[in-house]
Amino acid sequence: MPTLSEMSDAERAQFRTEAETAYAELQQAGLKLDLTRGKPAASQLDLSNALLELPGGKGIADDGTDTRNYGGQLGLLELRAIFAELLGVEVDQLIAQDNASLALMHDLVVQGILYGFGGNPPWAGQKVKFLCPVPGYDRHFAICEHLGIEMVPVELGPHGPDLDQVRELAADPSVKGLWAVPMYANPSGAIYDEATTRALVEMPAAPDFRIFWDNAYAFHHLTADEHPPLDVLGMAAAAGNPDRVLIFASTSKITFAGAGVSFLASSKANLTEYLSHVAVRSIGPDKVNHLRHAQFFGDAEGVRTLMRQHRDQLAPKFALVDEILTRRLRPVGVGEWEAPEGGYFINLAVPDGTATRVVELAKAAGVALTPAGAAYPYRKDPRDRHIRIAPSFPQLPELEQAIEGLATCVLLAASER
Numbered sequence: 001m002p003t004l005s006e007m008s009d010a011e012r013a014q015f016r017t018e019a020e021t022a023y024a025e026l027q028q029a030g031l032k033l034d035l036t037r038g039k040p041a042a043s044q045l046d047l048s049n050a051l052l053e054l055p056g057g058k059g060i061a062d063d064g065t066d067t068r069n070y071g072g073q074l075g076l077l078e079l080r081a082i083f084a085e086l087l088g089v090e091v092d093q094l095i096a097q098d099n100a101s102l103a104l105m106h107d108l109v110v111q112g113i114l115y116g117f118g119g120n121p122p123w124a125g126q127k128v129k130f131l132c133p134v135p136g137y138d139r140h141f142a143i144c145e146h147l148g149i150e151m152v153p154v155e156l157g158p159h160g161p162d163l164d165q166v167r168e169l170a171a172d173p174s175v176k177g178l179w180a181v182p183m184y185a186n187p188s189g190a191i192y193d194e195a196t197t198r199a200l201v202e203m204p205a206a207p208d209f210r211i212f213w214d215n216a217y218a219f220h221h222l223t224a225d226e227h228p229p230l231d232v233l234g235m236a237a238a239a240g241n242p243d244r245v246l247i248f249a250s251t252s253k254i255t256f257a258g259a260g261v262s263f264l265a266s267s268k269a270n271l272t273e274y275l276s277h278v279a280v281r282s283i284g285p286d287k288v289n290h291l292r293h294a295q296f297f298g299d300a301e302g303v304r305t306l307m308r309q310h311r312d313q314l315a316p317k318f319a320l321v322d323e324i325l326t327r328r329l330r331p332v333g334v335g336e337w338e339a340p341e342g343g344y345f346i347n348l349a350v351p352d353g354t355a356t357r358v359v360e361l362a363k364a365a366g367v368a369l370t371p372a373g374a375a376y377p378y379r380k381d382p383r384d385r386h387i388r389i390a391p392s393f394p395q396l397p398e399l400e401q402a403i404e405g406l407a408t409c410v411l412l413a414a415s416e417r
């Protein structure tokens with residue numbers, strides 16, 4: 001079969017007719033499927049149901065902390081120890097907080113605006129820019145947009161952002177932040193390599209420049225190759241920029257997405273500064289939740305074992321998406337995607353100028369997709385080509401229907417050009 005770009009006019013016309021027929025059939029199927037967000041499936045949440053019975057007993061932690069009471073701003077030591085080991089940081093570099101790491105990121109950006117970092121003036125009243133590797137996570141961009149921070153897109157490759165671009169931009173003192181999802185980036189699956197990471201912590205930048213190192217998928221491997229997290233705090237300290245990096249993680253996609261525990265790891269100076277603000281806002285995090293998580297995991301190996309159970313459920317879904325896209329799109333040379341090694345997403349690049357149309361067609365056929373452009377600051381995908389596929393939530397039969405339907409829409413949109 002010739003690819004779309006190789007087809008004669010007659011072959012193209014035929015291809016379009018077939019695509020229209022397939023789409024009409026799809027519409028008649030009356031689907032109602034949702035691939036919009038990377039939510040764990042109910043069967044994944046079931047893996048952690050033992051949490052619903054914990055903590056048993058009196059809620060007293062190993063170190064004697066009464067988790068039912070106020071206090072303990074740093075979070076419960078026994079849970080911090082587990083995640084410090086997993087993230088490769090010292091226990092005193094890591095605190096455990098409430099259920100959403102996104103809230104920590106939001107609060108840290110607000111801290112920069114209201115109080116400033118490290119004795120530098122608050123960002124309020126200054127022009128402030130954040131570097132946004134693209135495609136990226138829409139909720140990071142929403143924080144910036146909501147708080148009036150200008151976003152500057154930079155190209156994200158398979159091993160991290162384009163360093164020439166980043167270095168040049170970071171030399172501007174109004175650049176105060178960079179969003180990074182270093183492991184299995186949302187949505188491209190990129191994995192930041194050591195050289196890129198080292199360059200990011202070494203490059204000249206404003207003293208209050210912070211890298212928001214969102215390691216949301218640090219343990220979410222889809223293959224047996226369980227990449228260990230890089231020692232980014234150690235690298236930053238060695239480079240003489242110990243306060244540059246704020247590491248975020250959570251158990252949202254380990255236990256319960258709505259009722260997990262978030263973590264912040266950073267230099268002691270950054271943590272002390274953060275806690276000085278947090279102490280005004282709350283008399284302590286939910287330590288009962290910390291305790292039940294610590295009991296449920298037991299140790300770091302308990303987390304790794306659980307993540308392998310998630311992998312057993314997720315890997316077949318990712319394989320199915322890859323199989324369908326390969327079978328439907330590859331023969332006609334439409335679409336580009338990488339099979340990610342972890343995380344929750346597949347980034348499908350469709351022919352330029354067709355992503356919005358694909359999402360519209362899918363919606364009209366009952367398949368809800370993340371809006372086109374969502375992975376770009378201000379929702380502006382300059383080539384209108386990225387579609388984020390989130391295969392985790394549906395079970396295999398629904399996922400199959402949704403991706404077959406998506407492929408039909410991609411082919412129709414491509415044939416219309």
Ligand code: PMP
Nearest residue numbers: 100101102137181186216250252
């Ligand atoms: N960061 C990234 C990159 C994510 O994809 C997500 C969830 N979609 C989050 C953070 C949200 O994490 P939390 O539930 O801890 O707020």
